[in-house]
Amino acid sequence: MSSAAVKRLLSALTIEEKVRLTHGATDTDGTSTGFVPGVERLDIPNVRLSDGPLGVRTDEPATAFPASIALAASFDADLAREFGAALGREATARTQDVLLGPGLNLVRVPHCGRNFEYFSEDPVVTGQFAAGVVEGIESEDVIATPKHFAANNQETARASVSAEVDERVLRELYLPGFRDAVEAGAGAAMSAYNRVNGTFMSEHEHLLSEVLKDEWGFEGVVMSDWFGTESVVGTANGGLDLQMPGISAEELFESMGMPADEIDPGGFDYADGMPDPRTGGLFREKLADAVEAGDVPASRLDDMVERYLTQLERHGLLGESGGGRADDEGGADRGEGAIDTPEHRELAERIAVRGTVLLENDGVLPLADDADVAVIGPNVDEAILGGGGSSETTPFTDTSPVEGIEARADGDVSVARGIPRIEDVSLFDGFGGDDEAEDEESADASVDDAVAAAEDADAAVVFVRDQATEAADRETLALPGEQDELVDAVAAANDRTVVVLDTSGPVETPWREDVAAVLAGWYPGQAHGDAAASVLYGDSDPGGRLPVTFAPEGEYPANTERRFPGVDGEVHYEEGLLVGYRHFDATDAEPTYPFGHGRSYAEFAYRDAVAVDDATVEVTVENTGERPGREVVQAYVDAPEAPDDLERPPRELAGFAALSLDPGESRRVAVALDERAFGRYDESDGWTVDSGEHVVSVGRSSRDLRLGVSIDR
Ligand code: BGC
Secondary structure (H helix, E strand, O other), rough: OOOOOHHHHHHHHOOHHHHHOOOOOOOOOOOOEEEEEOEEHHHEEEEEEEOOOOOOEEEOOOOOOOOOHHHHHHOHHHHHHHHHHHHHHHHHHHOOOOOOOOOOOOOOOOOOOOOOHHHOHHHHHHHHHHHHHHHHHHHHHOEEEEEEOOOOOOOOOOOOOOOOHHHHHHHHHHHHHHHHHHHOOOOOOOOOOOOOEEEEEHHHHHHHHHHHHHHOOOOOOOOOOOOOOOOOOHHHHOOOOOEEEOOOOOHHHHHHHOOOOOOOOOOOOOOOOOOOOOHHHHHHHHHHHOOOOOOOOOOHHHHHHHHHHHHHHHHOOOOOOOOOOOOOOOOOOHHOOOOOOOOHHHHHHHHHHHHOOEEEEEEOOOOOOOEEEEEEEEOOOOOOOOOOOOOOOOOOOOOOHHHHHHHHHHOOEOOOOOOOOOOOOOHHOOOOOOOOOHHHHHHHOOHHHHHHHHOOEEEEEEEEEEEOOOOOOOOOOOOOOOOHHHHHHHHHHHEEEEEEEEEEOOOOOOHHHHOOEEEEEEEEHHHHHHHEEEEEEOOOOOOOOOOOOOOHHOOOOOOOOOOOOOOOOOOOOOOOOOOHHHHHHHHHOOOOOOOOOOOOOOOOEEEEEEEEEOEEEEEEEEEEOOOOOOEEEEEEEEEOOOOOOOOOOOOOEEEEEEEEEEEOOOOEEEEEEEEEOOEEEOOOEEEOOOOOOOEEEEEEOEEEEEEEEEEEE
């Protein structure tokens, strides 16, 4: 429902002015990712939009937070809220009004180049983190833009591929996160590049208009992904409200000071990972004519503009005290935001620590303060900030693993790269990533030096990484370069070898039996070194749990070409509901590290589980170990058989709760259960709970279930 003020504006705007509010334009100062000019005579402000999920991306620095998958590994949705609010303050400080995030596509295939920008293979985890980040951003009066709606689960051919997926699977796996983001108050949503069941998402009337807007009650703006529109009439009538960037690629690059004739396309194949940038100006050029010709109803144009103005008003951008953040006048009462504050630096480190998952530990960790440590790895001298693409953020400051460990260690620290640097890959380099380093010092690295350092040390810590970027999928889950060989050599030289995985998602760990401990630190952002040292030395318990299953490459469900990356322009979601741990549980396949897994420096015992009501279980957790620790209690629902042999995954995560306990301390914890884990989506009846016994298992991971209770429904 729009206000009287919005209604007044709507009747005062000319058709030409209305059309101007349905697409982006050239940014007058070239700082942001997107720009929508205002209408000066009616005090409608200029609006600036910026990427993205890991930090605010303008032409100036910002806090580089850990990857979204690291945030999700914390299993702490309050942290997501705190993070979102910090992003909102940084956006305000950079005079941005809209943040292009969170990214929340489900991790369907472990290879997806953007998994680090997403949360999980599970819809409940995804939904809780999406909602938390959205609430945080919006609490600072910045518009959040959950993306990419929907089924953008791979980068290969993302601009054209059709996800062939049935309605039940969409509803149970791929849509819930978006619904949660909408219910958390997102003012915008970004349509995905890909098609779903043959129709481009930018013109998908069923999903944009019927589901997102009519059924879920979304009152915000659906914007396109950049150059992600194909038509005028189909797009407008399908339910898209704002075409971005609204200009041609040439105009966009020129505005960023990069003359079009100097742009090297960098080997982009527009039919593959990148959209065709020639379609940028469709609404600008043709929407008015389409309305005049009656092909797009005038009421649809009004709806687009009304949605846009309603969100501006809701976020304090309209009216007397309004004004876009970048406008000279107005906007003063929204404050100046905050950027690179001690609180934001601390938060970036806390998320990295909380998201670090201890996969294995034979007792080598935590390291003794006075241990002599060899710090090894091709990239030990740099913080791993993220993957390539639109989420890249430039921090004010960062700490590398070497810096973090040197600052913390009381013993001797020796450093050896071992093998040449593994380069970042980025769509901005035309995928020019190269396994081999260019710089001389790096090229001279030798495994022998690493072995010598490891032999002389009490413990060796090897940092390894993968390469991932938007617009391309990982070709393999094996670590790039000679990193596996490096780990083998170091492990042979020192039986107290710890491996830290700084990766976008699951990777192969062929040497895991030969090392003493393995940590997943994901892409930890600017606080890389400090966070790693804090966990390695036991200043913090590694609080993370796996939001994705780690398994050998061939064991994942999307294991045929039809399923991934697809054939003849279609990718068939034939695994249906059996994505991630649902597949491993249904087939008894053995994951390397199961979903939800993560060890602690403490030990935990569970007792006295009860169902308090239909939607809550309570359990007592005791720290029976000798160190303080952080436990994540997980609850999974096993539903009764559905009629007509309809498939149900064996177990579905319904909720989780994190708590910190001192040695000997015990506490009762309540876990709220998501109703959707009990139900299934029926195409005619909608969400349906089958009557009968629902077994709720409570435990430490999808494969370490400690207690069970029954809920009859
Ligand atoms: C990405 C979006 C991003 C947009 C603007 C696209 O390539 O898919 O996630 O927000 O660019 O940078």
